[in-house]
Amino acid sequence: MQEVLSVQGVSKSYPGVVALRDVSFRLGRGEIRALCGENGAGKSTLVKILMGIVQPDSGSIALNRQIQVVREPRQAQAAGLGLVAQELSLAPHLSILDNIWLGSAEVPFLHRRAKFRMRAQQALAMLGLADWDLDRPVSSLTIGQGQLIEIARLLARDARVLILDEPTATLSDADIERILGILKSLRAQGRSILYITHRLGEVFELCDSVTVLRNGQHVATEPVNQVTREHLVEQMLGRSFEDMYPKAAARSDDGVRVVVEGLSVPDALHGFSMVAPRGRIVCIAGQIGSGANMVTRALAGLVPSASGKVTVDGRPISLGSVPHCVARNVLFVSDDRAAEGLFPQMTVLDNLVATRLDACARMGVLSWPRLRRLAASIAERVGVDRHRLTSQSITLSGGNQQKLLFGRALAGARAGVLLMNEPTRGIDVGARAEIYRIMRELCDLGSALIMTSSDLEEIVGIADIVITLYRGRLIGRYEADEIVMSSILADITHPTQAIA
Amino acid sequence: MTERSSGRADSAVAAVATDPLRARFHRARVFSWMQAVGIVALLAVTLGTPGFLAGPSILSLLTTVSFIGCVAIGMTLITISGNIMSFALGATVGATAMVFILASNWLGFGPGLLVGLLFGSLLTGLQGLLIGWVRANPIIVSIAALALIYGVAQAFAEKGTIYAEAGTVPASVKGKIAGVPIEFIVFLLATFIAQFILSATRFGRNLFMVGSSFRAAEAVGVSTWRTVTGAYVWAGFFTSLSGIMLAIRYDSANMDYGVAYDYDAIAAVLVGGTAIGGGDGSALRTFAGGMVIAAVQVMLLLRGLRQEWQYLAAGLIVLAVIILQARGSGR
Numbered sequence: 001m002q003e004v005l006s007v008q009g010v011s012k013s014y015p016g017v018v019a020l021r022d023v024s025f026r027l028g029r030g031e032i033r034a035l036c037g038e039n040g041a042g043k044s045t046l047v048k049i050l051m052g053i054v055q056p057d058s059g060s061i062a063l064n065r066q067i068q069v070v071r072e073p074r075q076a077q078a079a080g081l082g083l084v085a086q087e088l089s090l091a092p093h094l095s096i097l098d099n100i101w102l103g104s105a106e107v108p109f110l111h112r113r114a115k116f117r118m119r120a121q122q123a124l125a126m127l128g129l130a131d132w133d134l135d136r137p138v139s140s141l142t143i144g145q146g147q148l149i150e151i152a153r154l155l156a157r158d159a160r161v162l163i164l165d166e167p168t169a170t171l172s173d174a175d176i177e178r179i180l181g182i183l184k185s186l187r188a189q190g191r192s193i194l195y196i197t198h199r200l201g202e203v204f205e206l207c208d209s210v211t212v213l214r215n216g217q218h219v220a221t222e223p224v225n226q227v228t229r230e231h232l233v234e235q236m237l238g239r240s241f242e243d244m245y246p247k248a249a250a251r252s253d254d255g256v257r258v259v260v261e262g263l264s265v266p267d268a269l270h271g272f273s274m275v276a277p278r279g280r281i282v283c284i285a286g287q288i289g290s291g292a293n294m295v296t297r298a299l300a301g302l303v304p305s306a307s308g309k310v311t312v313d314g315r316p317i318s319l320g321s322v323p324h325c326v327a328r329n330v331l332f333v334s335d336d337r338a339a340e341g342l343f344p345q346m347t348v349l350d351n352l353v354a355t356r357l358d359a360c361a362r363m364g365v366l367s368w369p370r371l372r373r374l375a376a377s378i379a380e381r382v383g384v385d386r387h388r389l390t391s392q393s394i395t396l397s398g399g400n401q402q403k404l405l406f407g408r409a410l411a412g413a414r415a416g417v418l419l420m421n422e423p424t425r426g427i428d429v430g431a432r433a434e435i436y437r438i439m440r441e442l443c444d445l446g447s448a449l450i451m452t453s454s455d456l457e458e459i460v461g462i463a464d465i466v467i468t469l470y471r472g473r474l475i476g477r478y479e480a481d482e483i484v485m486s487s488i489l490a491d492i493t494h495p496t497q498a499i500a
Numbered sequence: 501m502t503e504r505s506s507g508r509a510d511s512a513v514a515a516v517a518t519d520p521l522r523a524r525f526h527r528a529r530v531f532s533w534m535q536a537v538g539i540v541a542l543l544a545v546t547l548g549t550p551g552f553l554a555g556p557s558i559l560s561l562l563t564t565v566s567f568i569g570c571v572a573i574g575m576t577l578i579t580i581s582g583n584i585m586s587f588a589l590g591a592t593v594g595a596t597a598m599v600f601i602l603a604s605n606w607l608g609f610g611p612g613l614l615v616g617l618l619f620g621s622l623l624t625g626l627q628g629l630l631i632g633w634v635r636a637n638p639i640i641v642s643i644a645a646l647a648l649i650y651g652v653a654q655a656f657a658e659k660g661t662i663y664a665e666a667g668t669v670p671a672s673v674k675g676k677i678a679g680v681p682i683e684f685i686v687f688l689l690a691t692f693i694a695q696f697i698l699s700a701t702r703f704g705r706n707l708f709m710v711g712s713s714f715r716a717a718e719a720v721g722v723s724t725w726r727t728v729t730g731a732y733v734w735a736g737f738f739t740s741l742s743g744i745m746l747a748i749r750y751d752s753a754n755m756d757y758g759v760a761y762d763y764d765a766i767a768a769v770l771v772g773g774t775a776i777g778g779g780d781g782s783a784l785r786t787f788a789g790g791m792v793i794a795a796v797q798v799m800l801l802l803r804g805l806r807q808e809w810q811y812l813a814a815g816l817i818v819l820a821v822i823i824l825q826a827r828g829s830g831r
Contacts, residue, residue: 302719326721340719343712345780354709354720361702368700408720 002029003065004192005050005081005161010059012045019045020056023218025211027161032183032193034203034224036236037213038428043196046213047163050194051083052076063161074105082159084150086166092139096120099138100153123156126189127182144175151182162186163194168202169426172288173454173493180206198428200229201457212236237429244433245461246440248280257448258417260299263308268294269472272308276448276465278415281439283463284452286492291472292452293335296419299450300332301325312417326355329416331409335425335452337398341405344394348384349375351393352407381441382407383434399431406438415446423451424458436462456485468492534824542792546799557798559681563749565794566683567593569787570742571761572768573687573694574624574735576786580698581731582711582778583631583638585766588624588645589739593758595649596620596743598657601753604668612668613744620740621733623649628732632725653755661754669748683745687787690738694783697734707731712779767818768793773825793817 005027012020020042027033037043048054050061052070060067063079070076076083090099100120101107107116117134124132127148138146147167154162164183168176183193183206195207203210204224212219212235219235233244258276263269269291276282286292298306301322310317318324325331334340343351352375353360360370372389379386382403388396393404402423409418423439424432439449439462453459459466466483468475468491475491478484551557571589578586599619604612627645630636677685698704706727709717718724742761747753772789774781796817797810 300719301721322718322721323723332719334716334719336715339713340715341713343709343716343779345712345775346708350705350708354705354722357702357705364702366700366702366705 003027004029004031004063005194006062006065007046007050008060008062010046010049010056010061012049012054012056018216020049020216022059023213023216024059025218025221027192027194029192030187030190031209032187032195032207033221034207034210035194035196035213036198036200036203036210036232037219038236038430041213041236041428042216043213044165045216047083047165047194047196050076050081050163077105077157077159080158080160081163082154082157082161083163084147084154084165084167086169088143088146088150090138090146090149093137095135095137096124096132096141096149097134099149100134100156102153104153104157106157119156120152123152126155126186127152128185142175144171144178147171147175147179148182151179151186155186159191161192161194163196165196166198166426167195168197168199174287176202198426199455199457200232203232204229214238233429237433244429245436248440248464249444257313257446258299258450259309259311260295261309263295263298263306263310265291265294265298265303265306265472267472269298269306272469272472272474274467274474274477276417276450278446278448279443280464281443281449281451281462282465282467283459284450284467284469285454285456285459285488286452286469287454289471290469290492292469293421294472295469296332296421296450296452299325299330299417300419301330302332329414331355331416331418333402333405333409333418333420333423335421335423337401337405337426342393342401345392347390348379348393348396348404349389351404352378352384352389355408378407378410381410382438397431399427399434402427402431402435403438406435410438410442415442416448418442418447418449420449420451422453422455424453424455432458456489459483459488460485538820539792542796546795549799549802551802552799557802561794561798562684563681564798565790566681566687567742567746568761568764568768568794569687569790570690570738570745571758572765572772572786572790573690573783574738575762575765575769576694576772576774576781576783577698577707577731577735577738578638579766579769579774579776580711580778580781581707581728582714583728583731584776584778585762585769586624586627586638586642586645586732586735587762588627588642588649589735589765590758590761590763591646591649591653591755592620592623592736592739593743593746593761594753594755595623595653596740597747597753597757598653598662598755600740600744600747601662601664605665609669609673616744616747617737617740620743621736624736624739625729625733628729628735629725631732632728650755657755660756661752664747664751669751673748683749686741686745690741691783691787694734694738698781698783703727703730708779710778764793764814767814770818770825771821773821775825776822 003026008024010020010023023042023046035043045054049056052072052075055071061070062068068079070079091102097117097120100123101116120134124130129148138149141149167179171179180202187193197203207224209221209223210227210232211221212232214236255278256275257278260272260274263272272295274282284292284295294303297303298319299310301320301324304320306319308319310319312328312330317328317330343354349371353371356374357366360367360374375389376386379389384400384403384407393401396404424435427435442449460483463483464479466478466488468488470492478487546552571593574589575585596616596619600612600616603615607615627641630641631638673682675682698707706717706722709722710724710727714724743758746757768790769786770776770789771792772785774786793814796813800810800813
C-alpha cells in the first residue's frame with residue numbers, strides 16, 4: 001500500500017510529563033486507521049502535533065514521503081491534513097457555505113465567488129448530500145448533520161488525510177451508520193483516515209488497522225482482522241478483559257426497590273412501567289430521542305412535566321422535586337459532567353459533600369470537621385486521592401471527575417437508588433473499570449441502580465436487566481442470559497413488535 | 501505568535517492533567533507575584549504621600565471606605581451567586597437613607613433602624629425573587645429597579661433632601677469607639693458576618709454551588725430560587741447598612757447619597773479577587789479590595805488631583821485586576 005503519512009520517532013514532553021515517547025507509525029493510501037488508547041495515552045497530543053497546534057520535541061512527520069515541518073494549522077491544511085475535532089467547530093448562525101470555507105487558507109478576504117460555491121457543492125455531493133441548500137443556516141441542522149458539514153469542510157479543502165477525533169461520541173445510531181458509510185466511501189476514493197475512538201465496535205466495523213497508544217508510547221499497529229476485542233482492550237489497559245465487568249453477586253433476597261407505573265413525559269415517554277430490584281443494575285437502552293434518559297431524569301425529579309406513579313421501598317415519591325428525591329436517597333449522575341455535574345471552581349471536598357450538607361449542619365451552620373471526615377470517607381470509597389480534596393475539581397481528569405460525581409451520589413452508607421445517564425461516556429478504559437467496580441459495590445449494599453447507555457458493549461457487559469425503548473415506548477425486557485447484543489440492537493433500531 | 505501562545509496554553513493543560521497542584525501553584529505564583537508587586541507599589545506611593553499617615557486622612561479613609569465597603573460586601577454575595585452585579589444597590593443606599601430618616605422621625609431611632617434594614621433587604625430581595633424564581637436577567641432587573649427606585653423617590657421627596665428632626669438620632673451612634681469611627685466598626689462586623697455566612701453555613705455553600713454551576717446545583721437538589729433570593733436579601737441588608745450610616749452621619753437623606761457606589765463596590769469585589777463569573781470569592785477579600793481602592797482615592801485627593809482622576813485611577817485598577825485574573829486562571 002502506498003504510504004501517505006509517516007510519523008517517525010515523535011516525542012513531546014511538557015513540564016513534568018512525557019506526553020509522547022518515540023512514537024512511529026505509517027498510514028497508507030485509502031486506509032482507515034483506528035487510534036486507540038486510554039485518556040492520557042497521548043492521542044490528543046499526537047493529533048495536535050499533526051495539525052501543527054503543538055511542536056514535537058523531536059521526530060518528524062512525512063506526507064507522501066516528504067518531510068513536513070508543520071509549524072501552524074495553516075501549514076497542516078496546505079499539506080492535506082484535516083481535523084474534525086471532538087466538539088463541533090461550526091458557527092451556528094452562518095450558512096452551510098460559510099461554514100465549509102470557515103478558516104480555509106485559500107479563501108481571500110471576500111469569498112462570495114462562484115468557484116467556492118461550486119466546490120462546496122461538490123464536497124456535499126461526495127457525501128451524498130447534493131440536495132442540501134448551501135445557504136441554510138447551520139443552526140437548523142442536527143448534531144449529526146453538523147458533523148457531516150465538518151467532513152465536507154475537509155473535502156472542500158481536498159484533505160488527503162482526515163483525522164476524526166471521536167466523531168460519533170454524541171450521535172444517535174442512525175447518524176453513526178451514516179457517518180461510517182460516508183467514511184467507507186471516502187476510503188474508496190483513496191483518502192486516508194485516522195479515526196480516534198473509545199468504541200471498539202466501530203474499530204471492528206470500520207477500520208482496516210489499529211494503532212494502540214499507552215502512556216505516550218506506541219504499543220502496536222495491527223490489521224483489525226488479526227486482533228480480537230479482548231486483545232485490543234488488554235493492549236490499551238495493560239490488563240485483562242475479564243476484570244472489566246464485574247458480575248453481580250449471587251443473592252436470594254432480591255426484594256423490589258423501585259416500582260414505576262405509567263411514567264409519562266409529554267412528547268417523550270408514554271406510559272413507561274418497570275421494576276428495579278435491590279442489588280441489581282437495570283439498564284435502559286435506546287437511541288437518542290427514545291426517551292431512555294427521560295426515565296432517569298424524571299425519577300431524579302428533574303422533569304417537572306412528568307406524571308405517573310413511582311414508589312421507592314413501597315413509599316411514593318413525588319415527581320418534579322429534586323430536593324424530595326435527594327432526601328429519599330434517590331440520586332442522579334448526569335451524562336453532562338461539565339454543565340450538570342461538576343462545580344468547577346469549587347474544591348473536590350465541596351463537590352463530594354454537595355448532596356450531604358444536611359447531615360453535616362446544625363441549624364444551617366456547617367461543621368467543618370464533619371464535612372472533612374465525610375469527604376475523606378467518600379473519596380476513599382470511590383478511589384479519589386485524599387490529597388486532592390483541596391484542589392479545584394476542574395483540575396481533575398475526566399475519569400476522576402466522574403468518580404467524584406459517583407462519590408456524591410453514594411449517599412453515605414445507606415442503600416438507595418442511583419440513577420445514571422451514560423455513566424462512562426468519554427471516560428478511558430481504566431477509569432471505566434473503576435466505575436463498574438463502584439457500581440457493583442453499591443449493588444452489594446442493596447442499592448438499586450438504573451442507568452441508560454448507548455454503548456451496546458457496556459450494556460451487555462454490566463446490566464442484569466435490560467429494558468429497551470423506542471420512541472418513548474417500552475419494547476422489551478431481558479434478564480440474565482437473554483441479554484444479547486443482537487436483540488437489543490434490533491429493539492432500539494427496528495422494533496417489529498411496536499409496528500405490529 | 502499564535503502558535504507560541506497556543507503551545508503555552510497546551511503545556512498548561514497537559515500539566516494540569518497530570519499534576520494539577522503543581523500547575524496551579526505555578527500559575528498562582530506568577531499571578532500572586534504580579535499582584536504583590538502592584539500592591540507594594542501602590543502602598544509605597546500611598547504611604548509616601550504627604551499627610552497620608554496623619555490622623556485626619558486615615559480617619560477619613562476609614563469612614564469613606566465603610567460606606568462603599570458595606571455595599572461591596574452585599575455585591576460580593578450577588579457576584580458569587582453567578583449574577584454578576586447589581587446596578588441598583590447605589591439607588592438602594594439613597595432610598596434606604598430616606599426611609600430610615602422618615603421612619604425615625606415618625607417612630608423613633610430604634611424602630612427606624614429596623615424599618616430601614618427591612619426596607620433595603622426586601623427591596624433587593626424582591627429583585628432576587630425575580631431573578632431566582634422567574635429567571636429574569638439579573639442586569640436588566642437591576643437596571644429596571646434602579647430606574648424605578650429613582651422614579652418613586654422623585655415623586656415622594658420633591659425637595660430632594662429630607663432632614664432628621666432634632667434629637668432623633670442619638671449622639672452616641674456618631675463618632676468613634678476607642679478612636680475608630682463607628683462606621684468602620686460596622687463595616688468590619690458586616691465583613692465578618694458575610695464571611696461566616698459564606699464559609700460556615702449551608703446557605704453559603706448552596707450559594708457557591710448555584711454560582712459555580714446553576715444546573716448542577718439543581719441536579720443535586722439545591723433550591724436555586726431560594727438561594728438566589730437569599731443572596732439578594734443579604735445584599736440588600738448590607739447595602740442598607742451603608743444608607744443608614746450615611747443618614748446618621750449627615751442627619752439627612754438624599755437620593756444622591758449612593759450615586760456610583762455600585763461601580764466602586766464592584767471594583768472592590770473584583771480587586772478582592774472574587775470571580776466575576778460566580779462560584780468563587782470571599783467577603784474578607786472584598787474587604788481588602790475596598791481598602792486598596794479607598795486608599796488610592798484618598799491618596800489622589802491628597803495629591804491634589806481632581807475627582808475625574810480618581811475615576812480614572814479606579815478604572816485602571818479594575819482593568820489591571822481583570823487582566824491579571826484572566827491570565828491567572830489560564831483563560
